[in-house]
Amino acid sequence: MTANPVAGDLAGLSPSAVSLRGSWDDLPATVVAAIESHVGPVERVEPARDGYSSHVAATVSSGRCRVFVKGLRTDHPAAVAQGCEVSVNPFVVPLGPRLLWRVEADGWDVLGFEHLEGRRAEYRAGSGDLPLVAGAMTELGSVAGRKAPVPRAEQRWAPYLAGPAQERMVRGDSLLHTDWHHTNMLVTPDGQVRLVDWATATRGAAWIDPACWVVWLVYAGNTPHTAERCASLVPAWGAAEPAVLDAFAEVLARYWRYVAEHHPNRMTGELRDASERWAAYRRSPGPARP
DSSP: OOOOOOOOGGSSSSOOOOOOOOOOOGHHHHHHHHHHHHHOOOEEEOOOOSSSOOSEEEEEESSOOOOEEEEEESSGGGGGHHHHHHHHHHHHTTTOOEEEEEETTTTTTEEEOOOOOEEEEOSSTTOHHHHHHHHHHHHHTSOOOTOOOOOOOHHHGGOOHHHHHHHHEEOOOOEOOOOOGGEEEEOOTSSSSSEETTTEEEEEEHHHHHHHHHHHHHHHHHHHHHHHHHHHSSSSHHHHHHHHHHHHHHHHHHHHHHHHSOOOSSSHHHHHHHHHHHHHHHHSHHHHHH
16 A cells, blocks of 8 residues: 555655654754844744654744744645644634744744643543534534645545545545644633644545544544544534444544554554444444434
């Protein structure tokens, strides 16, 4: 199977690059100077704790502002993720952070976003954050994605779709985030959820986002049944035919098997297992599903 991923997709990273993370000190002086032309002299750099798809990711403070900075070397295949974030940003603000500036210099592509105060969402069963995430997902579902210059779902998952019928199944004009890792969901002090890291934004059927979320919820320790109850808080989930969800569970299982095989580590293995548990649940005759 040959992967055909979108920008920051794990399937598109080389086997030796499951994590690309370097440090602020990797930036050439010319790039730092270009950044400081936007923010002023940098006084403090706080490296991001989470994420894998940027060479540099940090909260940067100066005397006049605080911004979140993420950058990639332009010679890396994942650098196209920067362009995806730039293209999708006008469509997702204020649900996502506003892009403030872009620096392209000396072999680097660096983006500066508004800094968001918040904590990572908690995905454990019964967490009060789960309805908040579902609410943000529902809000995103109201964003028209027809004009968003992002890959289509039938492109994103092409290697894992079983023929033209499944290609038609995933088509749509909803703007999708697709990477529902809890670290990409920031719960702000006022109880809102803001979505960060739009590198894998996709256009497709509205039910795809809650379906992707199910795998992350199972990965976080929820049962497939409990995960689907959370997904059912999103109207698009209830609008999907059960057979469609059955089929897409198999698509995601194939995707995560590929990722785990080509990028073996604890996280990818557990995501493979989570996707397979969900697919098996969808195949089982068990009790009525949410």
